[in-house]
Amino acid sequence: MEIGFGLVWGLVLVLVVITVFAGTKTVPQGQVWTVERFGAFTRLLNPGLNFVVPFVDRIGHRLNVQEQVLDIPEQSVITRDNATVAVDGVIYYRVLEAEKAAYQVANLPLALSTLAMTNIRAVIGGMDLDQALSSRERINTSLLVILDGATSPWGVKVSRVELRKIEPPSNLIQAMNLQMTAERERRATVMKADGEREAAIMRAEGAKRSLILAAEGRQEAAQRDATARERLAEAEAFATRAVAEAAAQGGEPALRYFIADRYVQAFGAIATAPNGRLLIVPMEAAGLAAGITQALELLRGAPPRPAAPGSVPQVGPVPPAATP
Template identity: 50%
Template sequence: MLSFLVPLVLVALALFLVVNVIKIVPQGREFTVERFGRYTRTLKPGISILTPFVESIGRRVNMMEQVLDVPQQEVITKDNVSVKVDAIVFIQVMDASLAAYRVDNLMYAITQLAQTNLRTVVGSMELDEVLSQRDQINTRLLSTIDHATGPWGVKVARIEIKDLTPPADITNAMARQMKAERERRAVITEAEGEKQSQIARAEGQKQSAILQAEGRREAAFRDAEAREREAEAEAKATAFVSEAISKGDVNAINYFIAQKYVEAFGDLARSPNAKTVIVPADFAGLTGTVAGVAELVKTLGGADGGTRPAVPPTKPPRGA
């Protein structure tokens, strides 16, 4: 019987030694080693051997980055508005021994530290600043908490405000304010568009007036030029006729008489009060006058380069 118990004791002792002496540390973890209850060293990921009956594993520390949820709490802002706020904290243990022996219940300690500083930061700001400056709140919280957790061997990577909930009446007031602001911007935009439209119309009218004035000036200039040329032509014609009259040419006299005759008869025909136009009995004599005028024109046309042809005397019209 004794011979049977001895091997069992030896096997049990071997298993005990294997379990308590050979330690395998997984990746992302670190184990602290205690010798008679006192910290001596830290085991890194891999296999390690402890001194039997002397050394033991103290704390198993997670070295990976962890997400810590900060519970929601009510915070009173600087302008006495109560808001509900919560956050999340990203932490990573950098020194396993400090995290294991410098603070008890590391996660709870960081949670309480985040809640306290969150109340401090949000309470020092007004509601509008809290709602619009989340990045600033995150930065201030990160700086404060990271500085406080440094002695614990913990690095705070990020802090994010997850939710900010103001009271319902404040939310409704903000919605009305936003609506009023948008309506004000719409009115300003519409007024600005109307202003630009009026400016464009005024500019168009200005350009139109300028173009019309330039057109009238050009037309007046051309009218004046036409009248000048007409006056020059009339002066030349008068000079030729006067010269012909001075030489005793009766056709010249007939020219003036026929011109006045035709003008007077035309005015009589165009008169709005004249319902009946009476043709003179000697109107046929106007034919001879016109013929005399034609001869005079031929005479004046040949005055530049040759001898003027003889113009037979034309009988003036009756009553002329």
């Protein structure tokens, strides 16, 4: 009896230990478990130590409530202008309501991936190729709004959608490269033509300015020459009037002095002219010397001496007393 009684107590103890272990659940951080009683959902187990009714309650789903990353498989998408591009991406999502995520959708990752692929085809299919390649951010935003709204009944929050690749086929890439090269060459040609046009305009402006300055210089020189000629004419007129007045008052000697002075000046100009080594004197040296001597004697007030044959007429200055 004692042996049987001990065996029973041993079995009871073992059963109690098994029951305690069966009713104790330790949920790790970042997860939420669902509890089912006879197949029906009853409650959630949060991270930490939890207790359930042994042999009656069981763990239904173990859900990760951390933010997770889901790859979107690569697929071919046809754009609005019938260009084929290869597209893939990633989805960042988080389970907010574990009960809905566990029982409102079966295989949540597959459902998210399929939903994302379908909407990628819809969004990119409504764009031209150039728009799809240049509007990556707009595509991401559109997919985020669509997926977040579609997964809200599942208790899932989609926080980000990123397309990693939008790649046309190789032959289309080569055509795009050729188009880009042609466009850059066109821009270079246009810029070169604009530069040459600007340079031609600047050269024309410089030539115009140079001609204007040259014309202004010639005009100014002509004005100065006209002024000099006018002053010279005034001086000649004044000298002529003075000689005329002197001749009227002093008579023939003053006129002869004037003629002799002009003759000496003309001869000096001929002598200093750069016409080579040969100097032709149109008169005898003795006559010239005699004319100069008579002019000096007239300046000193002495009576003129008879002129030598072949010399200039004897002239002299107007006497000082005859000058007004």
